[in-house]
Amino acid sequence: MFLIDCPWCGPRQQTEFHCQGEAHIARPKDPDALSDEEWANYVFNRTNPKGVHFERWVHNHGCRRWFNVARDTVTDRILAIYRMGEKRPKVKS
Amino acid sequence: MAKSTQAAAHSPLANRIGPDGNPVALTERAHLGKINLRGDAGDKAFLDGVARAAGVAPPVKANTVATAGTTAILWLGPDEWLVVTPAGGQGAMESSLTTALAGQHVSIVDVTDARTTIRISGPRARDTVAKACPLDLHPREFAAGQCAQTLLAKTDVLIHQVGDTPAYDLYVLCSFSRYLWDWLADSAKEFA
Numbered sequence A: 001m002f003l004i005d006c007p008w009c010g011p012r013q014q015t016e017f018h019c020q021g022e023a024h025i026a027r028p029k030d031p032d033a034l035s036d037e038e039w040a041n042y043v044f045n046r047t048n049p050k051g052v053h054f055e056r057w058v059h060n061h062g063c064r065r066w067f068n069v070a071r072d073t074v075t076d077r078i079l080a081i082y083r084m085g086e087k088r089p090k091v092k093s
Numbered sequence B: 001m002a003k004s005t006q007a008a009a010h011s012p013l014a015n016r017i018g019p020d021g022n023p024v025a026l027t028e029r030a031h032l033g034k035i036n037l038r039g040d041a042g043d044k045a046f047l048d049g050v051a052r053a054a055g056v057a058p059p060v061k062a063n064t065v066a067t068a069g070t071t072a073i074l075w076l077g078p079d080e081w082l083v084v085t086p087a088g089g090q091g092a093m094e095s096s097l098t099t100a101l102a103g104q105h106v107s108i109v110d111v112t113d114a115r116t117t118i119r120i121s122g123p124r125a126r127d128t129v130a131k132a133c134p135l136d137l138h139p140r141e142f143a144a145g146q147c148a149q150t151l152l153a154k155t156d157v158l159i160h161q162v163g164d165t166p167a168y169d170l171y172v173l174c175s176f177s178r179y180l181w182d183w184l185a186d187s188a189k190e191f192a
């Protein structure tokens, strides 16, 4: 069983959560000013690293709150959990 | 208005008869009043206002329940609660909360008919639920006065432990309630 430590509820089973993709992607301030390539980059292109990945998770069958997770995509190990609005922490895989 | 909706209220579990006691009992607590409440847990005016209206302040500690008489306030999130009243009490609770919290940035929504409540109790109630619930229900981790939103037999439930027997109140969407009731009755069979 894979446990995820919800910042509010504590450790809960993975099935209660959903991963909602890469974190810290800022929406462009003025989308109209973007080229098609820049817009496509914002909408579709992700870093997809082998190693530490910063991503958004939601405890959707629990308290339904969003938070950030730093996860090693090689080992699936969760390296850090931090709240929305907080800066990404320094972590080593 | 409250009268006519009460007269029309129909429980999806109206014809279900469950195991009746030893070692597991299933009963429906039909039509309990339920108000979804949102506000700032860090704001004293909000906590005091709710306490005036409901008789008790909303619990700030995650996954706990505060009770006063027949009213219970269940923690749903850091700024969200479920206020539970006896059947038919939701209208009065909604107005007292609205009055007590007037002018504040809050949300008060009557969600009475979205879910129904299954009470499961008896010496094997914990084992019956634990078979398909990822929560650790051992009394060391989950005891009377605690609540949690989780999955039970693949269905979203809000589970509130109401007694040490143990007894749990399971809040489940009405449309899933027959499935969950039947699943629980089946799960309890091996203990009969």
Ligand SMILES: [Zn+2]
Residues within 6 Å of the ligand: A006, A007, A008, A009, A010, A059, A062, A063, A064, A065
């Ligand atoms: Zn949670």
